[in-house]
Amino acid sequence: MKAKDLKEYQAILDERRNAILDAARKAREEELAMDTDDLPDEMDLATAEYNQSLIFRLRGREKVLLKKIDSAIERIKNGEYGICEGCGGKISPKRLRARPVTTFCIECKESQEQTERGFR
DSSP: OOHHHHHHHHHHHHHHHHHHHHHHHHHHHHHHHOOGGGOOSHHHHHHHHHHHHHHHHHHHHHHHHHHHHHHHHHHHHHTOTTBOTTTSOBOOHHHHHHOTTOOSOHHHHHHHHHHHHHTO
């Protein structure tokens, strides 16, 4: 893969990583600002707890995505970025732009998903 393309993917990954970290910082600040003693009734408290639960689930997903982003950045550094873990072929630039953390070409990913569906 060309150095120019790798820099482009690195920039995309860095941008997504920073956006996730900024959102987490903002959520943390807002969370610290909310005091459950200020909520007037049980419905408000229940809504606040539901929202907090949702935020924790989203943070969990973001944590997984951050690990994938870090792994993709490491693959760029190691010269392994854009190589399918399934077949060893090249992952198309179109797929990498759509999902820069991917480790499979579209054919291998479709095959993996079909296998997963068979186990359900």
